[in-house]
Amino acid sequence: MTGLLDDLATRLGPPALAAAQALLAEVAADRDRLPVVFPGLPRRIGRDALPGGRAPLGPGEVDLGAFRRCDLAAAWLLHAVAATPDERLDLYAHGDIEERAMLLRTLPLLPLDPVVVPLFAEVQRTNVLLHFEAALCDSDLFARTADAGLLDQTAANRLLLKLAFLDLPLRRVLAAERHANVELSRMLIDLATEREAAGRAVWRDTCRLLGRAPCPGAAARLLGGLEHGDDGVRLAAAEGLLALARADLRPFAAERLPREPRAEVRAALQRLLG
């Protein structure tokens, strides 16, 4: 516990830490002050984004650039007072949009707790982009929660399908690809077909997951992706084929390679051709 507090304190910096310590004293003296001091954290600590990119922090890995100083202070405070799951759920339930985002941003910084599960369900239900991003993106929380068995495959698949539905990049959910599965691939292909029928764009990362857990139709989607007009889709298709590792599909990659204008897609095709 002390290690995490120290780590968060170091990243907070002395002025923010001093402000957070004053709030901690207030809550320590009167536990009922927690829901009163929590909304004021952005005003008192600051909303500035943290420097730095991906880094281990607390129990997992996060993309620090997506976190604000007040998010770290919120995690520090909740950890220091050993906030109960009920207290954390109460802060979410009665928070405004920013407080809810802040509470969600604390989840990947704190030890994994079953409270994550109802909060994941909430952000999926409410469809608030900011909250979905705060809960799922820029950390490996989703992957750790699924690894720990707190999320069953159905719940995990629904969250990743929502990610696709919201057109958020797969790479923002760190390590999510290791939870690819055949049922998820089927769901993604159905979504892609529905989008195409409506004349709408398909989630660019569809092929990345299809290649890791192919369902019927996946190989055709991946090969079709190689000829797509969108650079991102072609790159995802090439990476999907790389993950699929089917020797019988390599001739299609070989055929595409001399016509492929984008260097990063060519590089993926070359890796595929070995």
Place this chain on the structure above:
Amino acid sequence: MPIFEPHIHMFSRITDDYERLALAGVRAVLEPAFWLGQPRTSVGTFVDYFETLIGWERFRAQQFGIHHFCTMGLNPREANDDRVNRDVMAILPRYCEKDSCLGVGEIGLDDQTAAEERFFAEQLDLARRHGLPVLVHTPHRDKKRGFERCIAIVRDSGFPMERVLLDHGNEETIKLTRDLGCWSGFSIYPHTKMDPARMTSIVLEYGVERMVVNSAADWGVSDPLMVPRTVVKLEQAGIARERIEQLVWRNPIDFFAQSGRLQAAMLLQPARANLRETFDGNSVLRGQDPDRA
């Protein structure tokens, strides 16, 4: 001319009103917590109402480019109701710390009962603890005496006058308040309280220092465009544009900036409208294309 509407109950208004307000130049609204037309019977309904003020209502306003703020408080009418008054006081501190809460209000007097006075004084203390100014509802009946009583309670509490906005004023009350150092609010109604022509006379006689005008539009016969209508009347009366802008823009900002949670720079641009977004899964759209609505 941008307008800050410092007292309007959008909870009671239809979505079209937001569009009309935006088209008339209203860039920000402040919604004081008040009663809901009939008594509430449990604190839970206050929780839901307060959370609407910081949640859905704020989102709804933003969809039309309008910044939405609020004040939180136990209104004087329900201060008389022992089913809810104490419990509401107990939950208010957490709502007073919400970012969009710029004051404590509407507090004050209505029927001028002992219970109203007690909770008014308690909420002055609440405002002091949270560093917030107060928006004071004054009685519609026996108004002059009610104003005097409100002023006496503020004085007794030692609450700084410059952080007090005494609302629903008229030609009589401005004589009481102009030299106190507090702020004076005038609610412009279609038929009662105050109208644009009378407000023009007040401005011509007393100027615009520490004054704000509002529509106080709510569930009854009222008009959310009363501030823009008053602007037109003031212009027609030859009052300098700069003074009108002080009345309807800079003054309400200066008053509520005392909360430490509002800066004029925050309002330079309209609120960000993104019709693709939802609040708790809900949108203001009803089947329209969000990119064309």
